[in-house]
Amino acid sequence: xxxxxxxxxxxxxxxxxxxxxxxxxxxxxxxxxxxxxxxxxxxxxxxxxxxxxxxxxxxxxxxxxxxxxxxxxxxxxxxxxxxxxxxxxxxxxxxxxxxxxxxxxxxxxxxxxxxxxxxxxxxxxxxxxxxxxxxxxxxxxxxxxxxxxxxxxxxxxxxxxxxxxxxxxxxxxxxxxxxxxxxxxxxxxxxxxxxxxxxxxxxxxxxxxxxxxxxxxxxxxxxxxxxxxxxxxxxxxxxxxxxxxxxxxxxxxxxxxxxxxxxxxxxxxxxxxxxxxxxxxxxxxxxxxxxxxxxxxxxxxxxxxxxxxxxxxxxxxxxxxxxxxxxxxxxxxxxxxxxxxxxxxxxxxx
Numbered sequence: 001x002x003x004x005x006x007x008x009x010x011x012x013x014x015x016x017x018x019x020x021x022x023x024x025x026x027x028x029x030x031x032x033x034x035x036x037x038x039x040x041x042x043x044x045x046x047x048x049x050x051x052x053x054x055x056x057x058x059x060x061x062x063x064x065x066x067x068x069x070x071x072x073x074x075x076x077x078x079x080x081x082x083x084x085x086x087x088x089x090x091x092x093x094x095x096x097x098x099x100x101x102x103x104x105x106x107x108x109x110x111x112x113x114x115x116x117x118x119x120x121x122x123x124x125x126x127x128x129x130x131x132x133x134x135x136x137x138x139x140x141x142x143x144x145x146x147x148x149x150x151x152x153x154x155x156x157x158x159x160x161x162x163x164x165x166x167x168x169x170x171x172x173x174x175x176x177x178x179x180x181x182x183x184x185x186x187x188x189x190x191x192x193x194x195x196x197x198x199x200x201x202x203x204x205x206x207x208x209x210x211x212x213x214x215x216x217x218x219x220x221x222x223x224x225x226x227x228x229x230x231x232x233x234x235x236x237x238x239x240x241x242x243x244x245x246x247x248x249x250x251x252x253x254x255x256x257x258x259x260x261x262x263x264x265x266x267x268x269x270x271x272x273x274x275x276x277x278x279x280x281x282x283x284x285x286x287x288x289x290x291x292x293x294x295x296x297x298x299x300x301x302x303x304x305x306x307x308x309x310x311x312x313x314x315x316x317x318x319x320x321x322x323x324x325x326x327x328x329x330x331x332x333x334x335x336x337x338x339x340x341x342x343x344x345x346x347x348x349x350x
Contacts, residue, residue, distance in 0.1 A: 071172045072266040073204045077101075077179065081160040081256035088253060091245035093185050093225035099130030101154035103179035103192070104139040105170055110147035112138060112178045113194055116237050119217040123180070123238070127190040127217035128229075130156070130182040149174035156181060161256075169266055175199035179258065187222030187229070189214050189241065193258055206262045211254040214241040 079101065085092040104112060112135070113123045122135030132153060142148035154166035170177070180192030191212040198205050218236030220229060224245060243249040 073170050074263040074266050075168050075170055076261045076263055077166045078259040080163045081157050083160045083255040088246055091224055096160040097184050098157040099182035099184055100156040101166055101179055101181050102132040102135050103152040104148045105150045105174045106148035106176050107174050110142045115239055118235055119219055119238050124217055124219045126180055127182055127188040170198050172199055185225050187220035187227055188217040191255055204262055208260040210258045212256045213254055214246050216241050
């Protein structure tokens with residue numbers, strides 16, 4: 001599986017401008033000559049808004065394969081029996097068959113059988129009678145102490161040659177397999193494996209094939225497949241039969257094989273992968289601005305002489321305007337007097 005992520009970013013900018021205007025007025029008063037100054041202030045405010053949009057894209061590409069090894073693996077055990085009159089002609093019995101498979105998955109702290117070791121009650125029952133009860137109980141006890149994980153029990157082969165299979169789950173903490181089956185008919189003979197490791201400490205083993213040679217459980221002294229029961233007293237250690245009735249010493253042909261084939265994980269696996277992703281984003285921004293302005297004004301006034309009784313003009317312009325009017329009046333008076341003199345009006349007595 002793959003996963004992808006994309007990110008987008010947007011930026012916005014806002015600008016604001018403000019303008020301010022100021023006006024000032026000044027007044028001046030004085031006698032003789034004077035000057036006056038005035039100051040004025042003005043304020044102005046302005047607002048501005050700006051919007052911005054941005055888009056961003058993110059892409060990632062990759063390929064990932066997830067394959068994990070779990071804590072538990074499933075295996076198929078295939079028992080292929082080749083035992084027949086053609087392969088083992090010496091004292092070949094009628095109705096050759098193998099009893100039902102029985103065994104365990106376990107760790108290295110326990111063993112259920114080994115050549116050179118006396119057979120347990122469970123191995124004796126399996127080898128002499130094809131029973132599973134005692135050996136299953138022994139495995140159950142080992143499970144109780146934490147040395148084993150599961151009891152294995154499968155079918156037998158009703159007539160050899162033939163085959164049978166068994167599916168098992170193997171825990172990484174209990175990677176060893178022990179499995180046996182009685183050679184029947186026989187006094188106490190069997191085929192089997194012990195402590196077969198399906199995990200090498202780092203990885204699961206894909207396939208294991210084990211050739212099956214005949215073993216004697218050491219509990220019955222019968223010499224042929226159909227011999228009467230003769231209990232061995234005292235019991236002997238388990239040993240490999242290297243001779244009659246399975247062949248000449250040093251040339252015994254295996255009776256078949258156990259084949260352990262890894263099927264797949266039952267536990268949890270881990271995998272990594274990468275994919276592609278895209279993202280877009282938009283952003284907006286606003287801005288405000290303020291501005292202030294100041295203005296100054298100056299006024300000047302000048303005067304000569306004395307201020308009239310009624311007061312002084314408010315400013316120079318008013319003063320000049322008064323002078324202009326006075327001169328105009330005086331000029332008109334002169335013209336009138338001259339006209340009257342021309343007619344002899346002035347100086348005439350009535």
